[in-house]
Amino acid sequence: MLWSINTYKCGNMEYNPLQLFGRHLVTLRKAHGWSQERLALESGLGRSYIGGIERGQRNIALVNICILASTLDVAPAEMLNFFDKE
């Protein structure tokens, strides 16, 4: 199974999880009408860290994914539900 550094296969589709997650997080955040600062405040995560995630530049780990899910009041699975949006 050969992955290029950025893209992975899901079924017959190749995708960049960091980018898709970042875009999806922006959607979820804006659905709350929140700025990155507000999400940082509510979650306890750093504002620049959140900015890096949203730009698809950070490989966020499970615990922080769940902190964001709890903060945005969605199930953890919804954080990775970024395919329907494509």
Next chain:
Amino acid sequence: MLWSINTYKCGNMEYNPLQLFGRHLVTLRKAHGWSQERLALESGLGRSYIGGIERGQRNIALVNICILASTLDVAPAEMLNFFDKE
């Protein structure tokens, strides 16, 4: 928002994401009839790393979550779909 080191809130429920993810990964792996060795071979991830994830001892990051999803042929969101099982 006060998180203890291991448990987080999702709605009114507190949970340990590492443990729940690990148990859910065991379920998904066994649904394939695979051993940890086979999942390691198929995914390219280390066998001991997978063991640590399944024991709830490792804070797996997004890219590896998506590699496991692709390997187990499920959508990334399914990897975090660990609440229904409780």
